[in-house]
Amino acid sequence: MEIRENEEKKFDIKGLDLYYGKFQALEKIDMDIYANKITALIGPSGCGKSTFLRTLNRMNDLIPGVTIEGDIRFDDENIYEKDYDVINLRKKVGMVFQKANPFPKTIYENIVYGPRVHGEKNKEILDHIVERTLKEVALWEEVKDRLNKSALGLSGGQQQRLCIARCLAVEPEVILMDEPTSALDPVATSKIEGLLGELALKYTIVIVTHNMQQAGRVSDNTAFFLSGKVLEVDNTAQMFSNPRNSKTEDYITGRFG
């Protein structure tokens, strides 16, 4: 299922199995995720795509009873190795959640939280990070006059862009997005979709989405999940125009799911 041999692999996943207790949620996943590309994970609810996404920054560690077998290599290191530095992994692999989850702090404090945790104390540098990241998510003009107001006063779409900015503030290499627009209206959604293309110039993006059009619009590569397995991974244009698996075709064309 290799897509392009010549491009840099960010993640190299081989034979990944994941169990919640006895239930097997992911089965023999093999996939490569390429640097500076947008990879979309699609599939019906409960197919394991969010679970898979959360293996990439080890957020599943928080859930009791999860066991993982197989290999996930990030920059050629197995992230499930015993002594692997999870903190450093999560710094490099940021995450944006389905529901915008800004901290109940000011806009400014939300963004500098990550850099501060990683030891940045210089006020000027922090100010600069706030301005840079808010500009990157095209929120700067809207909020520059109320940085010290609560982030909870922002609209849903603004909150989600703030969360993306917060994620960018720790200078990740990869951004994982778990249905980032599913709770947003079409205008806010299109703003975030517009951002993705620009962000992909600097970052590697993996996005879970329920929205086929979204996957088609924004992603370079797409993986189709069904019942914990990856049925097909391919170049998005290729998959959407000419899927190899009949189930992929059924799902994409809306015949089930």
Add this chain to the structure above:
Amino acid sequence: MKAYEKAIEKLILISAIVTTVSVALITVFIFKTGMPILLQYGVLDFITGTDWSPTSEIFGIMPLIIGTLAVTLGALIIGVPTGIACAVYLSEIASKKTAGPFKAAIELLAGIPSVVYGFFGLIVLVPAIRNYILPIFQKFNPDLNTSGFSILAGAVILAIMILPTIVSLSENAITAVPQEFREASLALGANKRETIMKVIVPAAKSGIFSSVILAMGRAIGETMAVLLITGNVAQMPGSILDPVATLTGTIAMEMSYAGPTHQQALFAIGIVLFIIIMLLNILAQAVMKKMGGVN
């Protein structure tokens, strides 16, 4: 069916009225009995007077106010950090299995009658302060002396008594912090300690704060335990090892033998207590309203 519902509604209404009227009646009675002497003696003299000699009809309750505040403050200094740390441990760090017995023990603490706390303080804490704590203090100030009946004894016992309030309410507040905040913090590469200290506890601050206020109300109102171990000497204390009398303790102790004027003065103390608690409630609500927003 309709009549039945109407009857129930009326019954509930009556319950509400009974509760409210009780409060109103108590208030009216306290003020009616205590007000005359307060006005006759002078409100300012009553509150700021430093001499409480009811047999000579000198009623200055400053020593009692200081006594109450000192014991309460001491209890908060000991009890609040302990209680919040305990709540954080139970809700964020301990596994459910470990937390169970701890929670049961803390709930038990709330069920112990206050006179038992007082008795425990009398038998264990008061001699311990006399025998073990005093020598430590004397290293810094050789002239210090104590019988063990002291602010410190009262503060320690009250601290234990307010723990259940602080722990269970703070724990509820911390548990109620949405999981998303934890995930957001951890996903940014924060560790567990940073997540707790910088995200979870601040997000739960209004609940934690209200637990502290409730605890404070309880500490101010507590009578029996404090009465047994603070010495009940109405004088301005010089150190935390000095005995004090509290507002509530004085009412409880002296009511039985008080003459008519003295009795009125004790009711006037009741008015002061009443107002302190009211102010505390107003303050708490104001601060919580402010905390409801951000920073």
